[in-house]
Amino acid sequence: MTASPRAVELALEAAQAAADKLARDIVVLDVSERLAITDCFVVASADTERQVKAVVDGVEEQLRRLGAKPLRREGEREGRWVLLDFSDVVVHVQHGEERTYYALERLWKDCPQIAFTDRDLSRTVEAVAPGAGRR
Known part of the structure; x- marks a missing residue:
């Protein structure tokens, strides 16, 4: 079983919204085969x-x-790791230190990634190659 088309659509829109607010290291994972709840x-x-x-x-x-x-919004008070639960999609926005410590991608490494490309290619290019073209 794979993620529903609606879930993929929402996940990619969430990823784009995060990118628009200059979030980094955005990853979209299909966890449908491992979790029954999302x-x-x-x-x-x-x-x-x-x-x-x-x-x-x-x-x-x-x-x-x-x-x-969202059905739930958790962790907002501390602002270090906020979870938004939209039922079919769960969004984790983490402070860099929490991201490194908890390493969610490593925990869910067996789950396929869904390709996400930022619509603003200038941000994508800068993220991939900072300082490219500078001397």
Whole structure:
């Protein structure tokens, strides 16, 4: 069983919303074969607690436009790891230190990744090759 088309659509929109708020290291995982409670995880990093909150707000706003409301929102007070549960999609926005420590991608390494490309290619190019073309 693979993630539903709706779950993939929401996960990719969540990933784009996170990218629009300058989240880093965005990964979309199809966890549908391992978990019965959700189809996709979106994992993103932010450098500060304020940015974590901005990313979370951006994701929630974008998915609401698509008719998805979060069932739960956890960890917002601390701003270090916020979880948004949209049922078919669970979004994890983590401060860089938490991302490194908990390494969700390693825990779910057997799950296939869903390809995500930032629509703003200038951010993608900079993320892949910082300083490219500079002398």
